[in-house]
Amino acid sequence: MTLHIDLHAIVANWQALSAKAPGARAAAVVKADAYGLGAATVAPALYQAGARDFFVALAIEGQALRPHLPDDARINVLSGHMEGADLTGLVPVLNSPEQFFRDRAMRPGKPFAIQLDTGMNRLGMEAAEWSVIRAEALAAMPDFIMSHLACADEPDHPANAMQLAAFHAMTKGCDVPRSLAATGGILLGPDYHFDLVRPGIGLYGALPFADARPVLRLSLPVIQTRLVQPGEFVGYGATWTADAPRRIATVAAGYADGILRSISSKGASLYAAGTACPLVGRVSMDLMTVDVTDLADVPPELDLICPAQPVDRLAELAGTIGYEILTSLGHRYHRTWR
Numbered sequence: 001m002t003l004h005i006d007l008h009a010i011v012a013n014w015q016a017l018s019a020k021a022p023g024a025r026a027a028a029v030v031k032a033d034a035y036g037l038g039a040a041t042v043a044p045a046l047y048q049a050g051a052r053d054f055f056v057a058l059a060i061e062g063q064a065l066r067p068h069l070p071d072d073a074r075i076n077v078l079s080g081h082m083e084g085a086d087l088t089g090l091v092p093v094l095n096s097p098e099q100f101f102r103d104r105a106m107r108p109g110k111p112f113a114i115q116l117d118t119g120m121n122r123l124g125m126e127a128a129e130w131s132v133i134r135a136e137a138l139a140a141m142p143d144f145i146m147s148h149l150a151c152a153d154e155p156d157h158p159a160n161a162m163q164l165a166a167f168h169a170m171t172k173g174c175d176v177p178r179s180l181a182a183t184g185g186i187l188l189g190p191d192y193h194f195d196l197v198r199p200g201i202g203l204y205g206a207l208p209f210a211d212a213r214p215v216l217r218l219s220l221p222v223i224q225t226r227l228v229q230p231g232e233f234v235g236y237g238a239t240w241t242a243d244a245p246r247r248i249a250t251v252a253a254g255y256a257d258g259i260l261r262s263i264s265s266k267g268a269s270l271y272a273a274g275t276a277c278p279l280v281g282r283v284s285m286d287l288m289t290v291d292v293t294d295l296a297d298v299p300p301e302l303d304l305i306c307p308a309q310p311v312d313r314l315a316e317l318a319g320t321i322g323y324e325i326l327t328s329l330g331h332r333y334h335r336t337w338r
């Protein structure tokens, strides 16, 4: 079970997204272990390419990443200063007045950033809260002030312009670097770029960055093959029945490895050097069954994720988004880096 990760493609995607926002510094979002791929490898490669600003969700992720990056890399923590968090060597993005006062009391003089809510109503200070602490926060010199777009993957959604206007209004006159755009916001154009952009998913080769270079190939070993006669079924629930003699391969990965069970019976395939072999029956915990009748020779491994069936195609079949496919990728895979 091998997850082949193309580190050059991740770096190229970071460079391509940076080039789309030439006036801004490009950070790299490596939360959830770099969207399931491995932050300890991804972040140093992006540092080498010039990234100095990194984002994680939690302080514990930041602490795990800190030894892998030089001291001049800033690791920003999106959940901010939660009670009990060890923020040594990290930069909390403070999300509420409560977090701000806690942080300034416990970490006076240490770097911090501010998140404002411009309409998503998930993280960040509301306009009224911000107006109360704004002068004190600015006097303490935050590294940057940021907000996050709810609908940036839908360029025509009216929430984009609304949030942009709210961000301008809330940060007017603040002489501090500003950040609004993740991958989708970068693609909305220069009005959204400000001083720091925060691409995540686009680095890993998935939508909304349609021009991304593919990053992943997931190769799964065939354990055994068998001939199934017309009328015989395959797998749990007997959901698939052979209508002719078929050769079925059993492959060693299942939903315990993040292959969502909901792709069963939706037309997904595994690939043998470009030839599609239909996934038949249900995905089970550790196994899948594949119709390899059309192959002259069954190779030792079949690919579930490859250019012919990228992450976003699997997401579509599963009724989800590429982010969930990536962050579901299991820990039993051997990860190899190119």
Ligand SMILES: *Cc1c(COP(=O)(O)O)cnc(C)c1O
Residues within 6 Å of the ligand: 029, 031, 078, 147, 148, 181, 182, 183, 184, 198, 199, 200, 201, 202
């Ligand atoms: C996850 C996240 C990002 C990165 O978003 P992508 O859509 O993956 O590029 C940026 N900023 C915040 C606040 C996030 O939560």
